[in-house]
Amino acid sequence: xxxxxxxxxxxxxxxxxxxxxxxxxxxxxxxxxxxxxxxxxxxxxxxxxxxxxxxxxxxxxxxxxxxxxxxxxxxxxxxxxxxxxxxxxxxxxxxxxxxxxxxxxxxxxxxxxxxxxxxxxxxxxxxxxxxxxxxxxxxxxxxxxxxxxxxxxxxxxxxxxxxxxxxxxxxxxxxxxxxxxxxxxxxxxxxxxxxxxxxxxxxxxxxxxxxxxxxxxxxxxxxxxxxxxxxxxxxxxxxxxxxxxxxxxxxxxxxxxxxxxxxxxxxxxxxxxxxxxxxxxxxxxxxxxxxxxxxxxxxxxxxxxxxxxxxxxxxxxxxxxxxxxxxxxxxxxxxxxxxxxxxxxxxxxxxxxxxxxxxxxxxxxxxxxx
Numbered sequence: 001x002x003x004x005x006x007x008x009x010x011x012x013x014x015x016x017x018x019x020x021x022x023x024x025x026x027x028x029x030x031x032x033x034x035x036x037x038x039x040x041x042x043x044x045x046x047x048x049x050x051x052x053x054x055x056x057x058x059x060x061x062x063x064x065x066x067x068x069x070x071x072x073x074x075x076x077x078x079x080x081x082x083x084x085x086x087x088x089x090x091x092x093x094x095x096x097x098x099x100x101x102x103x104x105x106x107x108x109x110x111x112x113x114x115x116x117x118x119x120x121x122x123x124x125x126x127x128x129x130x131x132x133x134x135x136x137x138x139x140x141x142x143x144x145x146x147x148x149x150x151x152x153x154x155x156x157x158x159x160x161x162x163x164x165x166x167x168x169x170x171x172x173x174x175x176x177x178x179x180x181x182x183x184x185x186x187x188x189x190x191x192x193x194x195x196x197x198x199x200x201x202x203x204x205x206x207x208x209x210x211x212x213x214x215x216x217x218x219x220x221x222x223x224x225x226x227x228x229x230x231x232x233x234x235x236x237x238x239x240x241x242x243x244x245x246x247x248x249x250x251x252x253x254x255x256x257x258x259x260x261x262x263x264x265x266x267x268x269x270x271x272x273x274x275x276x277x278x279x280x281x282x283x284x285x286x287x288x289x290x291x292x293x294x295x296x297x298x299x300x301x302x303x304x305x306x307x308x309x310x311x312x313x314x315x316x317x318x319x320x321x322x323x324x325x326x327x328x329x330x331x332x333x334x335x336x337x338x339x340x341x342x343x344x345x346x347x348x349x350x351x352x353x354x355x356x357x358x359x360x361x362x363x364x365x366x367x368x369x370x
Contacts (some may be wrong), residue, residue: 020298157191
């Protein structure tokens with residue numbers, strides 16, 4: 001399949017990222033309003049304002065030049081760490097009512113947490129709609145075929161064996177086998193199977209398989225060389241769909257954590273890290289496949305945004321939450337100087353990571369012949 005055009009890629013990227021950023025910041029804004037905090041600005045993007053308007057509450061709603069994020073500036077957020085300047089500290093008790101800094105710790109925590117939670121909720125709603133509308137694919141964990149080569153067959157498993165556990169965790173569907181295998185290429189695992197009513201345990205190493213999609217994108221995945229029988233499509237009621245949606249979200253969150261951990265351990269290459277350019281590329285590709293694929297991919301990116309923002313880096317939501325945990329333990333906030341240094345360090349890390357993943361993205365597009 002041909003790669004989408006540059007115009008379609010940019011359009012898909014903005015269509016993907018724009019609403020997710022709006023909903024993330026809207027989470028902060030709505031919970032802030034519920035807690036009685038005034039919002040001075042609600043910006044989609046960074047840098048110079050392109051256009052905007054001011055509502056009757058005094059909030060400036062605007063779209064800025066760089067569409068790679070957004071922010072809500074609450075009253076009292078007058079410097080990098082959200083601490084009040086001297087003029088804010090001199091506000092009267094009545095004036096302090098709408099200032100973020102003077103709100104109780106639990107309210108500030110809810111306001112900061114609301115952004116990532118909004119992204120997780122968006123993903124849950126998308127998964128729920130798909131599970132109710134399309135149902136779920138069910139395939140029992142019974143080996144119906146082997147690939148060539150097959151680590152499972154080499155370890156002694158046979159066609160007809162039912163896999164009941166992997167590393168002690170119960171297995172009830174074939175999808176669970178993929179979840180235990182695909183992200184862990186090169187690792188060893190123990191499989192417990194049932195053969196004609198008798199238990200069987202084997203240990204094997206997960207093979208690495210290079211997978212190419214229809215656009216030529218390459219990925220290394222784990223594989224043990226077993227195939228499922230004919231799957232069935234089963235309708236899911238609202239309760240079951242909600243449970244499936246929650247499990248899908250947790251699974252993707254766990255997959256991201258596993259990927260970062262494997263990169264830190266050297267089991268995966270840092271080249272697998274992607275940034276805005278890679279998201280734009282995949283967004284365009286998914287849109288060419290159809291709206292269903294594009295919306296489903298949006299759920300994945302929404303969870304990705306929540307995951308990144310919850311990292312305990314001072315420039316991100318997770319960094320603010322880490323400060324609040326310290327404040328709860330110490331029963332007083334960290335001093336301004338400590339927070340400012342932490343923020344600068346976190347901002348340096350975030351900008352460095354953005355630069356690194358952008359170079360990664362450009363290299364993967366072979367713009368430099370590599």
